[in-house]
Amino acid sequence: MSSFRYSSAMGTDVLLEMDCHLTKDGKAVIFHDNDLSRLCGVEGTIGDFNYEDLPPLLIRPELQNDPIVTNDPESTKIPLLTTVLDAFPNHAMQIDVKIGPLDLVKQVGRAIVDRKREHLTVWGSFKTEVGQMCEDQFADRIPRFLTMPKAAKALGLWSVGLLWTMEFREAAFIMPNVKWAMWPGFLRGLNRRGVAVIMFGIPGGGINTVEGYEAAKVAGANGICSDRPTLLREWLKTNKLRTVEEAFD
Known part of the structure; x- marks a missing residue:
């Protein structure tokens, strides 16, 4: 919640990126990893705990004296999805339904629809079976x-000139910044089919350097996922990413 509030306070058209898991007692929460070891220092997964028994998040050493974190009583609490949606009702969001089950898909989708924020949200899963649940x-x-x-x-x-044969009902491609996929022609081709491209970093999740932003721009990304929103916002002041519409120019 601290990082979401910080990004929101920047006053930019930030898109909040988050991953969802289901607790043992059936609550949808925001958490990135598949297990708790890296972010909480304990064994197990989100699904092993009831919501009220979830362990606290660890604070990285470089943030332990940061007032943005230390003054926020929720900085170590794994938040409910509904808490985040209600705290930022007007912010665009990218929601990854990390690992089913069907109940998680239903909860996430219903939370989005009930708050009438379909126009502010792109969701799904990198996994075929979970993505199919979202569509179904x-x-x-x-x-x-x-x-x-x-x-x-x-x-x-x-790569063989047949992208035109594919049907796309999806609105976005959340792609890693791997060189073998960063072909400007490929990204432009997706744009021409109405698919926006948001690029994230491998490894670690975010693209966090100016050099990384430059490479994403050259490839033709329409958005960049970063763990350093301040740096990205500063770079965007003098660097414009291509819009989907510009792919037709």
């Missing part, structure tokens, strides 16, 4: 992003 339960009501297998298929078809 809510069809095209909530914009979805590509699963990784479908994205790999799109790249393969583009």
